[in-house]
Amino acid sequence: MxxxxxxxxxxxxxxxRALSPLREHLRDTFWFAPTAAMVSVFVVWVGARALDTAVVEALQDDRDYDTLDELLRFAEDAKAVVSTVSSAMMTFIGVVFSISLVAVQMASGQFTPRVVRLFVRSRITKATFAVFLATFVLTLLVLTSFDTTDDPRAVTTVPLVQSVLTLCMVALSLLLFVLYVNTTLRLMRISHVITRIAAESFRVATSMPVxxxxxxxxxxxxxxxxxxxxxxxxxxxxxxxxxxxxxxxxxxxxxxxxxxxxxxxxxxxxxxxxxxxxxxxxxxxxxxxxxxxxxxxxxxxxxxxxxxxxxxxxxxxxxxxxxxxxxxxxxxxxxxxxxxxxxxxxxxxxxxxxxxxxxxxxxxxxxxxxxxxxxxxxxxxxxxxxxxxxxxxxxxxxxxxxxxxxxxxxxxxxxxxxxxxxxxxxxxxxxxxxxxxxxxxxx
Missing domain, CATH: 3.90.1170.30 (Pyrimidine nucleoside phosphorylase-like, C-terminal domain)
Incomplete structure (x- = not known):
């Protein structure tokens, strides 16, 4: 026959599906997810800044200067927190990068160099890097939104929504860091590596024409x-x-x-x-x-x-x-x-x-x-x-x-x-x- x-x-x-090869190629890259996350967080920050500006303008129109004064005091405390988060995120990124390099080196030496692709294709690893970088970029953007004036009548924006968004990103970063460490430890165990390889192989067999x-x-x-x-x-x-x-x-x-x-x-x-x-x-x-x-x-x-x-x-x-x-x-x-x-x-x-x-x-x-x-x-x-x-x-x-x-x-x-x-x-x-x-x- x-x-x-x-x-x-x-x-x-x-x-x-027409985009199937492109989707698979993007899964084999490490730059797409962090880049998309940083672009997305910039768009979200623009929207959050617009909301903060609208809140300040509404209070100024209502001549509610007491509330504005409280917001300015809140902004001073929030600025210190955001600055601390900005420095901490770089440390987190360095830790994650170091863990990844060690895991990849051990896996390629003990198992086979071809299993490095499992680390590159890991969704948790990409999501962790993406969220960490996005959080760092967000903190830099939020720091530019703090107004230097203390006069409620002259202030243009108070990063209230932006600060809350930063805290949410920090919480998400901590959650992903825990998941990332757990996933990396699993990928360093040969039984889980073999299981992942088998799962990918079955996915290919399932996608074949019947x-x-x-x-x-x-x-x-x-x-x-x-x-x-x-x-x-x-x-x-x-x-x-x-x-x-x-x-x-x-x-x-x-x-x-x-x-x-x-x-x-x-x-x-x-x-x-x-x-x-x-x-x-x-x-x-x-x-x-x-x-x-x-x-x-x-x-x-x-x-x-x-x-x-x-x-x-x-x-x-x-x-x-x-x-x-x-x-x-x-x-x-x-x-x-x-x-x-x-x-x-x-x-x-x-x-x-x-x-x-x-x-x-x-x-x-x-x-x-x-x-x-x-x-x-x-x-x-x-x-x-x-x-x-x-x-x-x-x-x-x-x-x-x-x-x-x-x-x-x-x-x-x-x-x-x-x-x-x-x-x-x-x-x-x-x-x-x-x-x-x-x-x-x-x-």
């Missing part, structure tokens, strides 16, 4: 045109599915993505094959292919397995020698493969509103996913009975769950593991112990 003979349509009948009947997409025929990659060299991070589907429908063709998400592409190599007509113009295909320096979870079905395998390999290295961590990674590898055991793979077909296939996106096949999850870990498992026992138990579980046509790669890995243990085991009793399946390794 060819790579594009499985007919699929978007999950739950939803079409891909099976749908219909023979209309069984064969595409020969390609009528090719679209080369004209951007910079790098890893194919994702494609704008909604835009490609729209372009293909407009030109009456079917587009087939040639490299898989996560492949390294160089300028001049074909990235799209066109079936059924001429190639769309370069302008129509602009901003549909995203290339970066590293892989991302978005649309990359194998990236989660790659990270789990890396964590297990790092744990089994002589420098770390932590087979329990490798067993935890194998737990999630088996879970992920079990979830995909009966799903059609090899290709994802995206349809337009009328149900016609417009984009064929290659995804890893079952054999490729099994090899990615087990091959490298199996090579390092011979010296650790805990890992070999857990891998055998996982392979046995998968053999019970998958259909018969998908058992061959599992049986192959099981036999290769048995042969490797037979060659490395010093005694028959040790070999027999290492080849006894156990879901906990050695309990």
């Amino acid at each position: 060819s790579d594009w003979m499985v007919t699929q349509r978007p999950n739950a009948g939803r079409r891909p 099976p749908a009947g219909g023979p209309d997409a069984a064969r595409l025929g020969a390609a009528t045109a090719w679209v080369p990659h004209e951007g910079r060299a790098g890893v194919l991070r994702d494609v704008n599915i909604a835009r490609l589907v729209r372009v293909a429908r407009k030109h009456g063709v079917v587009l087939r993505l040639i490299p898989r998400i996560g492949d390294f592409v160089v300028p001049g190599t074909p990235v799209l094959a066109v079936h059924g007509g001429p190639a769309p113009s370069r302008r129509a295909l602009r901003y549909t292919i995203s290339v970066g320096v590293e892989r991302t979870y978005h649309q990359d079905l194998g990236f989660g397995l790659r990270q789990l395998s890396d964590i297990a390999l790092r744990a089994l290295s002589p420098a770390i020698n932590d087979p329990t961590t490798a067993v935890q990674a194998l737990d999630r590898i088996v879970q992920f493969l079990a979830a995909l055991g009966r799903r059609p793979l090899d290709a994802a077909l995206h349809r337009d509103r009328r149900g016609a296939v417009r984009l064929v996106q290659p995804v890893p096949g079952w054999t490729q996913l099994v090899d990615l999850g087990f091959t490298e870990v199996r090579g390092c498992a011979t010296g650790s009975p805990q890992v070999s026992r857990r891998m055998l138990a996982g392979l046995d579980d998968l053999l019970m769950l998958v259909p018969p046509e998908r058992r061959e790669p599992l049986l192959r890995h099981r036999e290769l593991l048995r042969q490797a243990v037979d060659r490395s085991g010093p005694a028959p009793a040790d070999r027999a112990f290492a080849l006894r399946p156990d879901r906990q390794g050695i309990g």
Whole structure:
């Protein structure tokens, strides 16, 4: 069966959202949330300053100078508080930044450098930095609103609303700081890191098109045109599915993505094959292919397995020698493969509103996913009975769950593991112990 003979349509009948790649790219950046927060707090401050000015003008119109005098005395106390908060926020920002650097350094050294993305994508971390910076900017803006005159008749504004807003931001900052420390400590624990990786992997699998009947997409025929990659060299991070589907429908063709998400592409190599007509113009295909320096979870079905395998390999290295961590990674590898055991793979077909296939996106096949999850870990498992026992138990579980046509790669890995243990085991009793399946390794 060819790579594009499985007919699929978007999950739950939803079409891909046009801003999906942009949203994912912004999640991989650290500048967007703080910048948006500082711009937003400036807008809020303008509104709060207008309210304070309106309050002062209303009191002056009513000649309520006693109330104005009380507000001026309040402003003196509020100015001292705001000044203290302004200095404290810079200290808080430095503490948060230091904690983040230490956590990232420890995680990349103990687990794998690819888990640094978990810290970058952490919503709590971004929210903490954003609120801290916004609070600091707000205190500077509020300090400019304090009037130097003590005459109630000449005062133009008293930052009453602004001061209350500053105190609310301080309270929010303290709450986020507690949540940030808790989240960072969790991310420094390998079990939570593995769980996060698995959750992201399942999110990608869930977003893939689900099976749908219909023979209309069984064969595409020969390609009528090719679209080369004209951007910079790098890893194919994702494609704008909604835009490609729209372009293909407009030109009456079917587009087939040639490299898989996560492949390294160089300028001049074909990235799209066109079936059924001429190639769309370069302008129509602009901003549909995203290339970066590293892989991302978005649309990359194998990236989660790659990270789990890396964590297990790092744990089994002589420098770390932590087979329990490798067993935890194998737990999630088996879970992920079990979830995909009966799903059609090899290709994802995206349809337009009328149900016609417009984009064929290659995804890893079952054999490729099994090899990615087990091959490298199996090579390092011979010296650790805990890992070999857990891998055998996982392979046995998968053999019970998958259909018969998908058992061959599992049986192959099981036999290769048995042969490797037979060659490395010093005694028959040790070999027999290492080849006894156990879901906990050695309990």
